[in-house]
Amino acid sequence: MAPNPPVNSHRHLITSAIPYINGIKHLGNLVGSQLPADLYARYMRARGHEVMFICATDEHGTPAELAAAKAGKPVAEYCAEMHEVQAEIARGFRLSFDHFGRSSSARNHALTQHFAGKLADNGLIEEVSEKQVYSIDDGRYLPDRYIEGTCPNCGYDRARGDQCENCTKQLDPTDLINPRSAISGSTRLEVRETKHLYLKQRSLRAKLEAWIDSKHDWPILTTSIAKKWLNDGEGLQDRGITRDLNWGVPVKRGDQPWPGMEGKVFYVWFDAPIEYIAGTAEWADAHGLPDSAWQRWWRTDMGADDVTYTQFMGKDNVPFHTLSFPATIMGSGEPWKLVDYIKSFNYLNYDGGQFSTSQGRGVFMDQALEVLPADYWRWWLLSHAPENADSEFTWENFQTAANKDLADVLGNFVSRITKFCRSKFGEAVPDGGTMGDSETALINDLTARIRTYEGFMEAMEIRKAAAELRAIWGLGNEYLQAAAPWTVFKTDPEQAAAQTRLALNLIRLYAVLSAPFIPDASASTLEALGTDDASWPDDVAAALTALPVGHAYTTPEVLFRKITDEEREDWQTRFSGIRS
Numbered sequence: 001m002a003p004n005p006p007v008n009s010h011r012h013l014i015t016s017a018i019p020y021i022n023g024i025k026h027l028g029n030l031v032g033s034q035l036p037a038d039l040y041a042r043y044m045r046a047r048g049h050e051v052m053f054i055c056a057t058d059e060h061g062t063p064a065e066l067a068a069a070k071a072g073k074p075v076a077e078y079c080a081e082m083h084e085v086q087a088e089i090a091r092g093f094r095l096s097f098d099h100f101g102r103s104s105s106a107r108n109h110a111l112t113q114h115f116a117g118k119l120a121d122n123g124l125i126e127e128v129s130e131k132q133v134y135s136i137d138d139g140r141y142l143p144d145r146y147i148e149g150t151c152p153n154c155g156y157d158r159a160r161g162d163q164c165e166n167c168t169k170q171l172d173p174t175d176l177i178n179p180r181s182a183i184s185g186s187t188r189l190e191v192r193e194t195k196h197l198y199l200k201q202r203s204l205r206a207k208l209e210a211w212i213d214s215k216h217d218w219p220i221l222t223t224s225i226a227k228k229w230l231n232d233g234e235g236l237q238d239r240g241i242t243r244d245l246n247w248g249v250p251v252k253r254g255d256q257p258w259p260g261m262e263g264k265v266f267y268v269w270f271d272a273p274i275e276y277i278a279g280t281a282e283w284a285d286a287h288g289l290p291d292s293a294w295q296r297w298w299r300t301d302m303g304a305d306d307v308t309y310t311q312f313m314g315k316d317n318v319p320f321h322t323l324s325f326p327a328t329i330m331g332s333g334e335p336w337k338l339v340d341y342i343k344s345f346n347y348l349n350y351d352g353g354q355f356s357t358s359q360g361r362g363v364f365m366d367q368a369l370e371v372l373p374a375d376y377w378r379w380w381l382l383s384h385a386p387e388n389a390d391s392e393f394t395w396e397n398f399q400t401a402a403n404k405d406l407a408d409v410l411g412n413f414v415s416r417i418t419k420f421c422r423s424k425f426g427e428a429v430p431d432g433g434t435m436g437d438s439e440t441a442l443i444n445d446l447t448a449r450i451r452t453y454e455g456f457m458e459a460m461e462i463r464k465a466a467a468e469l470r471a472i473w474g475l476g477n478e479y480l481q482a483a484a485p486w487t488v489f490k491t492d493p494e495q496a497a498a499q500t501r502l503a504l505n506l507i508r509l510y511a512v513l514s515a516p517f518i519p520d521a522s523a524s525t526l527e528a529l530g531t532d533d534a535s536w537p538d539d540v541a542a543a544l545t546a547l548p549v550g551h552a553y554t555t556p557e558v559l560f561r562k563i564t565d566e567e568r569e570d571w572q573t574r575f576s577g578i579r580s
């Protein structure tokens with residue numbers, strides 16, 4: 001049974017998991033959050049809903065500090081630059097964020113400190129003293145995975161402080177033989193006592209479980225991961241929300257100092273999801289709007305009661321969004337909006353292995369756009385979204401899908417009919433003839449399929465929606481094949497004119513329906529048709545008369561070119577190694 005998230009509300013808050021700042025993301029990251037979120041946002045806007053679509057860069061934490069050090073830049077400067085790089089690539093993929101924020105913003109600092117203060121007021125924060133490894137030469141505490149040494153279990157000499165990669169044994173940094181800093185290699189390490197704040201998630205466990213149990217329509221992938229963390233082993237654990245780092249949101253209790261916490265910052269996973277809220281506030285700031293403009297999306301006491309909130313993310317992010325972030329929101333005791341629906345994704349693999357940022361394996365977002373325009377990638381990625389299982393990118397499959405679906409089915413239909421009309425009637429919608437049974441049958445088929453397409457889009461069944469859209473494109477070709485206006489024209493030009501008029505209008509209909517998947521092709525098609533009527537076809541028969549008799553158009557350039565075997569082989573070779 002297809003899930004059936006609520007769509008009766010007319011306001012949709014949509015967030016994509018926020019990409020980490022330390023580099024350009026690969027196509028697996030893109031299809032696991034930002035791209036499907038964009039598809040949904042575009043669809044909801046097209047259906048006339050008010051949409052707030054927020055994404056941001058996730059900028060705090062040790063990896064950002066280390067990436068900045070490697071680049072020889074102060075971390076704030078590095079993050080500002082990388083944010084611009086990611087924003088530019090997002091524009092290249094036509095990701096239609098209402099705002100692309102930054103978790104390092106003043107808004108996020110203030111909100112993160114606010115939530116921590118409220119949690120403390122409600123008795124949900126505990127101060128815990130713990131022992132942590134300090135590197136004298138690095139002048140900093142080291143997170144477990146930045147301590148390396150020899151594994152006591154198998155003797156592997158590059159085991160990390162949290163786990164040995166070789167034998168997979170879970171480790172404590174103090175288990176390692178000859179431990180050293182993974183940052184500098186220094187062995188001058190010592191164990192120091194340091195105090196941290198813990199969020200008492202265990203005391204919110206029953207509330208979280210009841211909330212998750214109430215979400216009957218969530219994907220199994222989402223609820224199964226949440227339940228595992230709630231119940232497996234000792235169940236949900238309290239969680240440290242502060243770190244001994246320089247880069248991050250300084251620990252404060254609201255706007256007041258937090259005695260004993262000087263020089264510490266909140267853990268990146270505490271502040272990152274709060275950026276969804278802060279990013280909406282940044283949006284209001286950027287447009288010179290008052291606080292009420294963003295609060296009506298987030299505060300149920302300020303108008304957010306009728307908002308439907310949907311989050312998109314890869315499965316690795318589910319625990320933080322089903323447990324940690326809701327714990328923050330619930331624990332605040334304030335009427336903040338909780339998520340209504342979580343759409344989570346499995347992994348996209350690359351040509352027989354995994355995409356890997358750390359190893360530079362696969363195709364990265366900037367490289368993809370160097371090879372082909374965004375629509376080709378959007379179509380392949382969305383129509384192969386890893387919804388129910390992991391899926392795999394291969395160049396053969398990519399070539400086949402682009403050539404068949406985009407060039408042969410959609411592109412060919414547009415090209416055939418616009419060129420035929422130009423040669424027989426000129427570049428305007430022709431007059432004459434009447435619609436017959438085959439046209440009525442086409443309209444009925446289109447109506448049935450479009451209603452099905454809408455159902456899949458509303459349910460975020462992305463692969464099924466893509467398949468339905470492909471079938472809708474196919475109906476046009478089947479109609480042309482059967483009607484054969486080029487033959488009819490010889491004996492009955494009036495009838496051929498009626499068929500051509502319908503088919504030209506069908507091109508506009510396709511542009512409207514396809515826009516969430518392939519926005520550039522859709523926009524250029526509408527432009528060639530000389531119309532800005534992108535209204536949704538609630539009444540398909542009426543939509544097929546939107547371009548009236550005599551309406552002028554220009555025959556569009558090739559909508560989608562075919563990918564040649566040479567190109568495919570070339571790209572296969574180019575992307576077979578690791579990114580330098």
Ligand SMILES: [Zn+2]
Pocket residue numbers: 151152153154155156159164165166167168169
């Ligand atoms: Zn080992």
